[in-house]
Amino acid sequence: GAVVSQHPSWVICKSGTSVKIECRSLDFQATTMFWYRQFPKQSLMLMATSNEGSKATYEQGVEKDKFLINHASLTLSTLTVTSAHPEDSSFYICSASRYLYEQYFGPGTRLTVT
Amino acid sequence: KQEVTQIPAALSVPEGENLVLNCSFTDSAIYNLQWFRQDPGKGLTSLLLIQSSQREQTSGRLNASLDKSSGRSTLYIAASQPGDSATYLCAVYKNRDDKIIFGKGTRLHILP
Numbered sequence: 001g002a003v004v005s006q007h008p009s010w011v012i013c014k015s016g017t018s019v020k021i022e023c024r025s026l027d028f029q030a031t032t033m034f035w036y037r038q039f040p041k042q043s044l045m046l047m048a049t050s051n052e053g054s055k056a057t058y059e060q061g062v063e064k065d066k067f068l069i070n071h072a073s074l075t076l077s078t079l080t081v082t083s084a085h086p087e088d089s090s091f092y093i094c095s096a097s098r099y100l101y102e103q104y105f106g107p108g109t110r111l112t113v114t
Numbered sequence: 115k116q117e118v119t120q121i122p123a124a125l126s127v128p129e130g131e132n133l134v135l136n137c138s139f140t141d142s143a144i145y146n147l148q149w150f151r152q153d154p155g156k157g158l159t160s161l162l163l164i165q166s167s168q169r170e171q172t173s174g175r176l177n178a179s180l181d182k183s184s185g186r187s188t189l190y191i192a193a194s195q196p197g198d199s200a201t202y203l204c205a206v207y208k209n210r211d212d213k214i215i216f217g218k219g220t221r222l223h224i225l226p
Contacts, residue, residue: 042218043203043218044158
């Protein structure tokens, strides 16, 4: 149990376009989902926290207009990278909170912006 | 501000050896602590979750300990195997707001 999926697993897009990444909790309802970003050989950095039905809370330094987060249901959160640029290329990982203080992580999405 | 440090940053050991990975955190007011494994280009695999009231957890050849008062956790891997090669991440759950702070990880390479 407690499986989190992400789609797509990898995506290549052209500079200036937008790309959407989905995060789903497959067998549980998650009131809170988290989005992380990971650069090569670096650790995960929390980008934002999203709660179902409310606006996401962004960490300091994360552009909310560039990284749009929608948490429409208890099993789905989406991250849209708008007007992507090469510096947005990264590994994006989501997690879902099944219980307080216990997160389950998705397999990640590799974004490459050309 | 909570900071999580993992030492060493990288480690290479011959197959069969027992080894210890270290994690320290600056603020002892944590809730849970979790160890993850990450293979290159992949997501996170949860290894062990230690709740704040616990002092250790064991799973197979892995044993993780937690000493909140000193701000330390260790991950012990017994009889290491080449398949154990990966990056190991330590993460602490901040008290009250359910956010995780990750360490930078230890890149482990087991030599066959």
